[in-house]
Amino acid sequence: MTVEDQRGGVVSKDVSHYDKFPVGMRVLAVDDDPICLKLLETLLRKCQYQVTTANQAVIALEMLRENRDKFDLVISDVNMPDMDGFKLLELVGLEMDLPVIMLSAHSDTKLVMKGITHGAVDYLLKPVRIEELKNIWQHVIRRKKIDPKDQNKSPNEDKARHGNSESGQGASSLGNADQNGKNSRKRKDQNEDEEEEGDENGNDSEDPSSQKKPRVVWSVELHRKFVAAVNQLGLEKAVPKKILDLMDVEGLTRENVASHLQKYRLYLKRISSVASQQANMVAALGVKDSSYLRMASLDGFGEFRNLAGSGRLSSSTLSSYAPSGMFGRLNSPAGLNLRGITSSGLIQPSSQNLSSSINTFGKLQPTLLPSNQSAGLYQGIPTSLELNQLQQSKCATGIGDFDPIKDSTGFTVSGSFPDNRVTVGSSSSLLSRASSNPLMLQGNSQQTHKRGPFGNQSSLGVAPLNPESFDLGIGGSSNFVNHNRSDESWQGAVQLSRFSSNALPLSEPFNHDQMASNNLGISSTSPHIGNSPIEFPSTNVVSGRLEDSGDVCQEGLIGNVVHNMTYTSKQRWEEYKQDYNPNMNHSFSDINSMVSNSGIVSPLGRSLDQNSAICGRSFDVSLIGQLNGGSLSNAHHSEFENSAVDAKIKSNEDCLLGQTKSQDGFIQNGYESLDDIMNAMMKREQNQTLLSDGEFGINAYSLGSCI
Amino acid sequence: MVGTDLRQQLNNYIQSMRDQGILDSQFQSVQALKTEENPHFVLETITGFCSDADNGIAQMTRYLEGPVVDFTNLTGLSHFLRGSSSSIGGVRMALACRDLRRASEANNKQGCIEGMARLKHEYNSLKEGLNNISQIERQLIGNAQRGRQ
Numbered sequence: 067m068t069v070e071d072q073r074g075g076v077v078s079k080d081v082s083h084y085d086k087f088p089v090g091m092r093v094l095a096v097d098d099d100p101i102c103l104k105l106l107e108t109l110l111r112k113c114q115y116q117v118t119t120a121n122q123a124v125i126a127l128e129m130l131r132e133n134r135d136k137f138d139l140v141i142s143d144v145n146m147p148d149m150d151g152f153k154l155l156e157l158v159g160l161e162m163d164l165p166v167i168m169l170s171a172h173s174d175t176k177l178v179m180k181g182i183t184h185g186a187v188d189y190l191l192k193p194v195r196i197e198e199l200k201n202i203w204q205h206v207i208r209r210k211k212i213d214p215k216d217q218n219k220s221p222n223e224d225k226a227r228h229g230n231s232e233s234g235q236g237a238s239s240l241g242n243a244d245q246n247g248k249n250s251r252k253r254k255d256q257n258e259d260e261e262e263e264g265d266e267n268g269n270d271s272e273d274p275s276s277q278k279k280p281r282v283v284w285s286v287e288l289h290r291k292f293v294a295a296v297n298q299l300g301l302e303k304a305v306p307k308k309i310l311d312l313m314d315v316e317g318l319t320r321e322n323v324a325s326h327l328q329k330y331r332l333y334l335k336r337i338s339s340v341a342s343q344q345a346n347m348v349a350a351l352g353v354k355d356s357s358y359l360r361m362a363s364l365d366g367f368g369e370f371r372n373l374a375g376s377g378r379l380s381s382s383t384l385s386s387y388a389p390s391g392m393f394g395r396l397n398s399p400a401g402l403n404l405r406g407i408t409s410s411g412l413i414q415p416s417s418q419n420l421s422s423s424i425n426t427f428g429k430l431q432p433t434l435l436p437s438n439q440s441a442g443l444y445q446g447i448p449t450s451l452e453l454n455q456l457q458q459s460k461c462a463t464g465i466g467d468f469d470p471i472k473d474s475t476g477f478t479v480s481g482s483f484p485d486n487r488v489t490v491g492s493s494s495s496l497l498s499r500a501s502s503n504p505l506m507l508q509g510n511s512q513q514t515h516k517r518g519p520f521g522n523q524s525s526l527g528v529a530p531l532n533p534e535s536f537d538l539g540i541g542g543s544s545n546f547v548n549h550n551r552s553d554e555s556w557q558g559a560v561q562l563s564r565f566s567s568n569a570l571p572l573s574e575p576f577n578h579d580q581m582a583s584n585n586l587g588i589s590s591t592s593p594h595i596g597n598s599p600i601e602f603p604s605t606n607v608v609s610g611r612l613e614d615s616g617d618v619c620q621e622g623l624i625g626n627v628v629h630n631m632t633y634t635s636k637q638r639w640e641e642y643k644q645d646y647n648p649n650m651n652h653s654f655s656d657i658n659s660m661v662s663n664s665g666i667v668s669p670l671g672r673s674l675d676q677n678s679a680i681c682g683r684s685f686d687v688s689l690i691g692q693l694n695g696g697s698l699s700n701a702h703h704s705e706f707e708n709s710a711v712d713a714k715i716k717s718n719e720d721c722l723l724g725q726t727k728s729q730d731g732f733i734q735n736g737y738e739s740l741d742d743i744m745n746a747m748m749k750r751e752q753n754q755t756l757l758s759d760g761e762f763g764i765n766a767y768s769l770g771s772c773i
Numbered sequence: 774m775v776g777t778d779l780r781q782q783l784n785n786y787i788q789s790m791r792d793q794g795i796l797d798s799q800f801q802s803v804q805a806l807k808t809e810e811n812p813h814f815v816l817e818t819i820t821g822f823c824s825d826a827d828n829g830i831a832q833m834t835r836y837l838e839g840p841v842v843d844f845t846n847l848t849g850l851s852h853f854l855r856g857s858s859s860s861i862g863g864v865r866m867a868l869a870c871r872d873l874r875r876a877s878e879a880n881n882k883q884g885c886i887e888g889m890a891r892l893k894h895e896y897n898s899l900k901e902g903l904n905n906i907s908q909i910e911r912q913l914i915g916n917a918q919r920g921r922q
Contacts, residue, residue: 101822101857108806108814145852171856171867193799193860 088203089114092136096126096154097143097169102192106141106169109196115203123149127157134162138206141190144170144177152184159185165205169194284326288315292326301334779916783909790902795895800862812914819903822861826896829854833873833892837885847885848877851892858899866895 093115097103103119110117118137120126123146130137140158144151155166168181171192178189187205190198284292295312296304306324313323790796807814833850836843855870869892876884 099825099853099856099860101818101825102860104818104821105803105806105860108811109802112806143856145849145856147849171852171859192856193802193862195799196802196805 088206090116091203091206092116092118092138093202094126094129094137094140095119095142096123096140096146097121098146098148099143102143102169102194106194109194109199110141112196113199115199122146123151123154127154130158130162130164134164137164139165139167139202141167141169141202144168144172144181152180155181155184155186163209165209167202167205288313288318289326291315292323292330296327296330301331779909779913783906783913786902786905786909790906793898795865795899795902796862797864798862799859799864803861812917816907816910816914818861819907822857823900823903825857826854826866826900829857830893830896833889837882837889842880842882842885844877844880844885848874851877851888854892858896861903863895863899863903866892866899869895 093110095103095106095110095117096119097106098121100121103121107117107119118129120129123142126140126142127149130140142151142154142158146154151168151170155168158164158166165187166185167188167190168178168186169190169192170177173191181189187208188202291313292309295309298312299305299308304327306320306327309327310318310320310323787796787800791798791800803818804815829850833847833854836847836850851870851874855867855874858864858870859867869888873885873888873892876888
């Protein structure tokens with residue numbers, strides 16, 4: 067390599083720094099080792115990039131959040147004291163959709179794989195050589211929408227096509243995230259090729275070309291049109307030219323459509339693979355969820371189409387997350403992922419999305435059905451959308467907010483609880499937020515499993531829930547509740563609470579300690595209840611509980627959710643929390659028994675004491691379901707609670723995880739319509755009885771029967 | 774010229790270190806980063822590295838010699854130093870760090886003690902070499918500056 071123009075480091079950043087791309091590319095380097103950081107910085111300057119450094123991940127995040135457009139690429143060390151490099155990677159990918167390169171002294175294949183699956187575009191080994199750095203600009207290009215006319219980029223374009231979908235167009239950031247992940251995987255295989263290509267391209271790109279490719283931002287609207295066009299033509303027959311004609315959008319080129327189509331296809335694939343992954347995960351967990359997942363994935367595709375609207379983006383993102391989240395770790399990655407998803411996915415504010423998502427959700431999780439059913443229950447819950455929306459936004463935000471709380475924790479809580487929590491949250495969020503819903507739904511999905519017992523009940527009130535998407539959320543929540551062993555239920559609870567706020571008029575019914583606590587949201591969700599004293603506060607409690615799970619975030623989430631809801635329940639929850647906590651760990655079993663009763667209430671009731679346990683668990687779901695009914699008389703709740711609790715308890719562990727996974731899948735799919743989801747869930751629940759493999763067995767069945 | 778001789782001397786010295794395996798080609802890359810605007814780059818890097826390594830090793834010794842061996846931190850720190858030393862080209866030291874890390878991950882106290890000893894040894898020889906290089910570097914820079922005047 068020739069050291070030419072040492073002044074590279076001082077290259078002034080021109081306004082249109084893309085004119086001389088890759089010269090002037092803005093890189094953010096993060097490494098806790100000052101020597102390495104300094105070396106990296108100097109090397110990058112030598113390549114004529116513009117470099118900013120940060121020796122802490124949190125500082126880097128702040129810089130990125132402050133202005134995402136300030137950077138083109140992020141290079142981050144894997145081992146850092148304040149935050150795991152992979153976590154940072156996920157966050158950046160989710161939130162900012164920037165390409166991230168991992169750096170480490172370790173060449174362990176597992177780590178490299180982990181990096182790729184988390185969405186890294188490359189993995190470099192220390193000490194870094196300048197030759198490798200000279201090629202990193204390609205990752206930025208791949209992410210951009212490449213203007214086909216740009217000849218320089220043509221070779222890149224091919225690569226881009228390969229790598230694809232990395233470009234994160236704003237709206238489709240979520241999708242991209244997913245795709246990026248996918249692409250990352252692909253890239254891994256193509257690494258060698260890419261490198262070679264890179265070399266060639268590198269040479270080509272030495273000359274500053276005005277390849278500033280204008281990025282086509284695939285907004286929700288645009289994407290909706292796209293999906294509509296694809297659906298109209300049929301996925302197999304959809305060719306870019308025809309799609310373009312159908313869409314009839316000015317300024318859109320065939321290439322834009324082509325690459326977007328590619329991404330879309332990958333997204334769909336991812337959904338299905340996610341579903342299978344989830345299934346795997348579930349299997350690992352021992353939860354029936356896997357079945358859900360599979361189903362979910364299948365459904366997901368369908369849903370995906372539906373989602374096509376705004377939901378889609380979220381879904382894809384979610385999808386992407388789900389896999390990573392789920393796999394990565396239910397706890398943290400999931401958390402994070404969820405977050406990301408939530409933020410990205412949740413974006414879909416349209417309740418429509420929710421419903422569809424819900425549908426997908428429900429569908430996706432065949433097993434989850436129980437939870438789904440709950441979702442359905444939610445539908446009954448009047449809170450449905452309105453609450454949901456509030457919740458959702460709140461939930462969503464809550465979820466998102468949690469990030470700060472714990473970055474991952476927030477989500478992890480949801481995520482971690484992998485099934486339970488998240489779904490719950492998602493469910494709730496689903497209602498209002500399409501985006502949030504995904505998570506919520508997830509929770510629900512999971513919940514459904516657990517719900518077994520609950521399912522019968524009402525799958526968390528889902529049934530009663532207002533048809534509005536909210537129901538879904540609620541249902542979802544309940545799902546969570548069930549699973550979450552403690553956490554999950556929490557989630558569910560939270561969700562429920564969320565819903566509760568809106569719908570939770572039920573709170574009243576829930577109030578019965580058991581229900582109230584657990585139902586958190588559920589009661590609240592039942593908008594019918596109107597009182598919605600909802601135990602929401604319980605949700606908060608739930609969060610507290612969840613904390614038990616260790617997810618501090620959850621609390622945050624729940625808290626958010628809850629606060630939307632009347633906090634009356636809070637108190638309850640508080641109680642529950644305490645109870646719950648101990649319960650959480652093992653209360654599930656209790657809950658399960660409870661759940662069997664009929665409804666959610668029972669589990670909840672139990673949970674109330676157990677609250678900690680139940681709340682998280684499914685009963686939220688069940689409660690919700692109950693709530694949904696609005697009419698869920700307290701009695702029901704108690705029943706439900708019990709059953710929910712039981713269900714939850716059982717399912718919690720497994721379900722949660724499984725659910726979470728499923729939920730993830732679901733969420734992605736489409737929270738689009740909570741209603742749909744709820745319905746789906748309902749159906750699922752029935753089917754789900756199977757879900758409870760062993761765990762839920764009791765609960766699930768009971769739930770299922772309830773439903 | 775003195776400058777040329779010095780430079781030649783420096784290169785010879787570095788080459789000998791490389792022959793011993795103490796340094797590897799990475800050091801050259803570091804050297805290549807030296808620029809007109811930043812002639813002290815190598816010096817600064819070396820100085821920074823030595824101070825980090827000194828602290829790190831002292832810290833690791835503390836972890837190892839405490840009543841209860843703090844393997845977790847020891848693992849992290851040895852990994853950290855591995856990155857640093859490999860970045861500057863101190864390949865033998867980097868390998869020693871890697872081995873120490875493995876022993877630490879396995880909670881192998883005896884292994885850690887041995888690894889630690891070896892690491893210190895490698896570090897000392899590396900440090901000595903780097904210091905000598907720094908001296909020559911300083912001279913070179915001084916000469917260059919004087920030459921410019």
